[in-house]
Amino acid sequence: MARHRNTQSPGEAADAQAARRPRDGLFVRVYFGDGRHLGPGMIELLETIRRERSILSAARSLGMSYRRAWLLVDEIGRTFRQPVVETHPGRRGHGTDLTPFGERLIALYREVERRSNEASRAAIDEMRAGLAPQEAPAGEPVEG
Template sequence: MARLKLKLQLYCDDEVAMGPGKADLLEAIGREGSISAAGRALGMSYRRAWLLVDQMNRCFRKPLVETRPGGGKAAGASLTAEGEAALSAYRTLSARLAGDTQCTAFEDLESAIRARPRPRPRE
């Protein structure tokens, strides 16, 4: 049986404003309370996580993540109301698209796909 995997990406000009990895990063920031801890939880460097946050904040009309610089308990990052709304809308749309496979086009493709790929020819 074929498996359908959709990768929803929203673009701002030529930049990916939101995709599955950025949605995961937003969730991790909300859970961990900092960009560095979110990056660690997802196995990415602080720099990579920060660059992704910066890209999202530049692409959306209002920032999705706000940072609180400094040290101690007051420092960190959190999702703005817009960030929470964007994450929720993205997850809802992704789930809707992934669940909407009951159509003739998908059934046609599914019936045309083999259960397993043919072996590669020997060279």
């Protein structure tokens, strides 16, 4: 039996997972022109690692496998010159912290996101105002 192999990078997969969640507004993915990027799934993982202080706990919290989370952290780490996370092998439970650069990376990304949202708010509001009424799935009444 042939197996289908996922051709997405861990970053694309995490970004795709984040994109599947129903959310409203603009989503920013920063492309660096050489194939590398930083997107909302990557930032969400870093923020969850900061909160959980563990890649494993962050992965569980986000509903992804530890391997996928670890590969994503590795991808982020290879993207930048400075380390983004610091691991503490052997520490039970909480073995990962963000570095000062990891914290700065999140802040920079959130700043780009905030400014992009501010700059596009009027256009997005106009698009939203033009939305057609949502159709309910078969058998469900439409609220409104």
